[in-house]
Amino acid sequence: MKVGRVDRAELIEIRDRVLARMAADGFAGADPFDGLESRLFKASGLGRFRLCRLVWLQAIKRGPNALRHFAVIPPMVNPKTLALLSGAAGGVRLGDFSARLLEMQNSDGGWGYPFEWQARAFHAKRHQSNAIVTSFVVDGLMAGGMMPDHPAVIRAGDFIEHDLWRDGYFTYFAHDDTEIHNASLWAAFALSRIKQGNGKSEHAVRRIVDAQGRDGSWVYGTRGHHGYVDGFHTGYILDLLDRFRASGTDGLDDAITRGWVFYRKACFDDAGIPRNMAGKDGYLDAHAVAQAMASLCRFGDLDGAIHVAGWAVQTLFDPKCAVFFAGIGQLGRDRHVYMRWTQAWMVWGLSIVIEATKPTQQERPMHEFDPTAPLSFAHPDPARPEKEAALRAMPEDVFRVLYALTRAEATRMKVSGDMEALYGLTRGMKTLQRIGGERGIILAARPLVQTR
Numbered sequence: 148m149k150v151g152r153v154d155r156a157e158l159i160e161i162r163d164r165v166l167a168r169m170a171a172d173g174f175a176g177a178d179p180f181d182g183l184e185s186r187l188f189k190a191s192g193l194g195r196f197r198l199c200r201l202v203w204l205q206a207i208k209r210g211p212n213a214l215r216h217f218a219v220i221p222p223m224v225n226p227k228t229l230a231l232l233s234g235a236a237g238g239v240r241l242g243d244f245s246a247r248l249l250e251m252q253n254s255d256g257g258w259g260y261p262f263e264w265q266a267r268a269f270h271a272k273r274h275q276s277n278a279i280v281t282s283f284v285v286d287g288l289m290a291g292g293m294m295p296d297h298p299a300v301i302r303a304g305d306f307i308e309h310d311l312w313r314d315g316y317f318t319y320f321a322h323d324d325t326e327i328h329n330a331s332l333w334a335a336f337a338l339s340r341i342k343q344g345n346g347k348s349e350h351a352v353r354r355i356v357d358a359q360g361r362d363g364s365w366v367y368g369t370r371g372h373h374g375y376v377d378g379f380h381t382g383y384i385l386d387l388l389d390r391f392r393a394s395g396t397d398g399l400d401d402a403i404t405r406g407w408v409f410y411r412k413a414c415f416d417d418a419g420i421p422r423n424m425a426g427k428d429g430y431l432d433a434h435a436v437a438q439a440m441a442s443l444c445r446f447g448d449l450d451g452a453i454h455v456a457g458w459a460v461q462t463l464f465d466p467k468c469a470v471f472f473a474g475i476g477q478l479g480r481d482r483h484v485y486m487r488w489t490q491a492w493m494v495w496g497l498s499i500v501i502e503a504t505k506p507t508q509q510e511r512p513m514h515e516f517d518p519t520a521p522l523s524f525a526h527p528d529p530a531r532p533e534k535e536a537a538l539r540a541m542p543e544d545v546f547r548v549l550y551a552l553t554r555a556e557a558t559r560m561k562v563s564g565d566m567e568a569l570y571g572l573t574r575g576m577k578t579l580q581r582i583g584g585e586r587g588i589i590l591a592a593r594p595l596v597q598t599r
Contacts, residue, residue, distance in 0.1 A: 153457045155504050160542055161460050162497045164469040166241060167548040169490055170519045174229060175222040176486025177215065179473070181262040182207030185218035200265035212483065223261040225487040226251045227280050231495045232519070233287030237386060237441065239498035242519035245291055248284055249299050255310065255321070256302030257281040267372055268325045278311055278319050278330040282337035295341045304341035307334050312347055315354050327368040328355055329383040336387050339394065352391055355384065356402045363409030364425060376425040378414035379438040385410060386445055407446055415439070419454050430476035433463055433489045437496030444503045456500045459493065469544060521556035522549055522575035523568070538582045550579045550590050
């Protein structure tokens with residue numbers, strides 16, 4: 148199946164190359180809002196002042212990459228990155244990050260961003276639990292099969308239900324009463340997955356429906372400076388309302404229909420490319436592009452999603468570095484590279500398009516590897532021919548990362564004494580070395596253990 152000017156196989160290759168690059172970086176990287184973690188800024192003492200925090204954060208976000216380098220901002224692992232790769236927000240599960248996410252849970256039951264940040268409405272401490280990150284992580288954990296009665300999920304539900312609830316909505320932070328519509332709906336959805344039929348989630352959903360404008364839109368929030376309408380948060384709300392509808396919530400059809408008509412008309416240009424701000428052309432953020440692919444797939448406009456995916460890989464993808472750029476504006480591409488905001492979201496969005504265009508079982512040509520999962524072979528392994536064919540077609544950088552991940556896992560199994568797992572991983576390493584030799588890819592050949 149052709150995807151714009153890029154076919155599905157090429158989309159898979161691009162997605163897997165970006166994912167392999169993320170894995171090679173340990174899923175740690177930059178973020179648009181991590182400027183306050185700058186060692187230079189911390190040393191200046193200006194972090195005591197709200198205005199200085201706001202100005203510095205915007206300077207790092209909008210300034211050249213050289214400024215970020217000069218400011219010395221360490222790469223960080225964001226739990227939302229791992230949640231997106233775990234299948235949160237209706238995405239495709241690309242790896243099991245459950246153990247790592249559980250390690251990142253805060254004592255209050257929630258999850259937060261790994262950096263301090265300042266918004267006009269509130270100031271957040273590093274790792275401070277909030278509605279969005281907590282909801283995405285809960286969604287990702289449960290997408291991987293974690294049950295509502297798991298202790299970590301119960302603690303997260305208690306945090307949402309008791310710490311974030313206000314009179315009719317869920318707030319973004321426990322220490323603040325700011326009402327942001329997409330955050331409230333996300334918290335309502337996460338809580339509904341943990342406690343089905345709870346009254347607070349139902350009340351919050353009704354409040355979102357009541358907040359819809361006559362034109363079908365939703366402004367960002369209730370404060371004076373929140374009166375704008377943007378594409379990716381509109382997509383958030385529509386996707387969540389549709390998931391509520393699918394779970395049995397009645398009375399949402401009209402709001403979804405009117406919202407979809409508005410979204411399709413105002414949040415895309417005449418060429419079918421997403422917009423950041425409803426009804427306005429200008430700078431386009433990769434996050435809005437990723438969300439558009441997912442929302443178009445969800446509401447049945449697969450051709451539109453394919454068109455956006457083709458445009459994205461031609462316009463925002465850097466094949467040399469295997470990254471997506473942050474966006475594009477009147478002055479050309481924004482060459483910032485963000486682990487959560489750009490790479491994770493684009494991998495998430497492309498994976499949804501790839502899944503939606505999946506061929507039938509009869510048409511499926513070969514096994515698709517997860518570049519974040521070590522390669523192991525059973526003995527005998529009936530799928531070996533299929534797996535080896537996939538290895539021969541795999542991009543070299545993905546191939547090398549797969550070998551490194553497999554070797555690291557084999558070392559861990561050797562230390563733990565799990566010999567059965569070690570044998571399978573060692574077979575995987577030897578297969579990678581053999582096929583790498585066929586392809587002219589030289590890999591370390593030091594054996595960990597003799598296979599049997």
